[in-house]
Amino acid sequence: MIEINSYTTVKRRERVPHDVFATYWRDVHGPLCARLPGLGLYIQHHFSREQDAHLWPLAPGITQIPDYELDGGVEIGFMAATEQERFKQASSILFSDEQNMFDETLAYDLPTGSLTLSNHLHDEAVNGRDQADRIHLHLGPRGSLEDLHTYLREDLGPKLAEDETVEKVRLHLCSPFVNDGEHPPSPDVAHTATPIRAELAIIEIAFENPLARRRFFASDAYQNTLQAQAAHIAQLKAFAVSGVYTYVFEGVITTAGLRGSRAAELIEYLGAVNQVTTEVESLFLRDAPLG
Numbered sequence: 124m125i126e127i128n129s130y131t132t133v134k135r136r137e138r139v140p141h142d143v144f145a146t147y148w149r150d151v152h153g154p155l156c157a158r159l160p161g162l163g164l165y166i167q168h169h170f171s172r173e174q175d176a177h178l179w180p181l182a183p184g185i186t187q188i189p190d191y192e193l194d195g196g197v198e199i200g201f202m203a204a205t206e207q208e209r210f211k212q213a214s215s216i217l218f219s220d221e222q223n224m225f226d227e228t229l230a231y232d233l234p235t236g237s238l239t240l241s242n243h244l245h246d247e248a249v250n251g252r253d254q255a256d257r258i259h260l261h262l263g264p265r266g267s268l269e270d271l272h273t274y275l276r277e278d279l280g281p282k283l284a285e286d287e288t289v290e291k292v293r294l295h296l297c298s299p300f301v302n303d304g305e306h307p308p309s310p311d312v313a314h315t316a317t318p319i320r321a322e323l324a325i326i327e328i329a330f331e332n333p334l335a336r337r338r339f340f341a342s343d344a345y346q347n348t349l350q351a352q353a354a355h356i357a358q359l360k361a362f363a364v365s366g367v368y369t370y371v372f373e374g375v376i377t378t379a380g381l382r383g384s385r386a387a388e389l390i391e392y393l394g395a396v397n398q399v400t401t402e403v404e405s406l407f408l409r410d411a412p413l414g
Contacts, residue, residue, distance in 0.1 A: 124373075125163050125200035125201065125202060126204075127200060127201040127202075127203075127204065127207050128164070128233040129232055130198060130199075130230075130233060130237070130295045131197040131199065131228055131229065131230040131231070132196055132228065133194055133228050134192065134193050134225065134228075135225065135226060136225065136226045137226065139224055141172075145366075147223065147224050149167065149169075151383075152224065153368060153370050153379065153380070153383070153384060154370065154379075154380055154381065154382070155217055155220060156217050157370035157377075157381070158376070158380070159210055159213045159214060161206035161208070161213075162199070162201065162206075162371045162374075163200045163201045163206060163373065164198060164199060164201075164372060165200075165369070166367065166369050166370070167195060167367070167370070168257075168259060168364050168367055169195050169365045169368070170195050170362040170364060171364070171365040174365075179258065179260055179359065180340050181359070182350070183353055185356050185357065185358065186358050188261065188319055188360040191320070191360045196259055196362070198237065199230075202374055214307070218309040219310060221307070222309060222312055225312050226312065227312065227313040227314070228307070228309065228312055229316055230306065230314075232297065233297060238276065238280075238294040238296070239294075240292040240293065241284035241285075241290075241291060242290075242291045242292075243290045244290050244291050244329060246291070248372040249367050250384055250391075251367070251368070252366045253365060253366050253367055255331065256330040256332050257330075257363075258326075258328050258329070258361050260326040260360075261324075261325055261361075261362070262323065262324045262359045263319050263320075263322060263358040264322055264356070264357060265353075265355050265356055265357040268322045268324070270355060271355050279348060279351065280294055282344070283328060286339065286342075286344050288331070288338065289330060289339065291327065291328065291329040293326070293327040295324070297324060299321055300316040300320065300321045300323075302315050319358055370384075376408075378390060378391075378399060378404075381407045
């Protein structure tokens with residue numbers, strides 16, 4: 124069971140084309156991270172900057188977080204503090220790789236973990252383009268961050284989760300980001316949050332398709348939440364998810380973690396069962412510092 128969670132925002136280097144960035148992150152950086160010791164959970168959420176303009180309507184009084192573009196979010200988890208420490212001791216080779224495609228990464232601690240309020244997608248270890256209409260919603264507090272967390276956990280989150288058109292609701296309730304310089308030693312990669320971005324809460328929400336999403340926004344169930352949203356949320360930014368790639372789940376490395384995400388997609392597409400036998404996988408696990 125995952126005991127320690129974090130959520131990391133990532134932004135690619137502007138001179139690295141998006142398709143090159145996404146391929147490198149998925150098939151070079153991803154398997155490298157997955158093979159480090161101690162890791163219990165590792166999921167990449169890739170964002171699209173070109174999705175439609177109606178991802179999340181702004182309630183009166185809520186503004187969009189300015190100058191905020193991301194290319195992804197990462198879930199990292201550990202089953203114990205000792206496992207996290209093993210990962211940290213081995214992670215310098217990972218962080219030295221970040222300069223190849225990341226301009227900025229900000230890692231937010233999740234002291235109460237990530238909270239799944241509903242999930243009808245069966246996406247626990249998904250690898251590939253997102254078949255759902257999934258959004259990561261980044262929210263800044265109107266008052267205190269603690270108040271926003273309580274509102275999401277006890278009010279808005281459950282209301283979203285109980286609607287039959289909503290396929291998934293998962294909360295990432297972040298600790299404030301501290302600009303103290305005590306962050307991963309990634310050469311030439313920024314780790315500094317603006318005041319607005321220092322305090323965030325994140326909702327992962329999914330619908331069957333954009334039509335279902337737009338109909339939900341027009342419903343009484345959603346419209347009735349707008350006043351409370353405005354009372355607790357000052358700014359927000361919605362990011363459309365283009366793909367979800369799972370490299371480690373519940374302490375077990377996946378085929379994507381062993382072979383790379385695209386190779387894992389091909390193995391699944393062709394039904395290449397010989398590639399997922401213990402005999403074959405042991406060749407890729409050989410000498411890997413896992414567990």
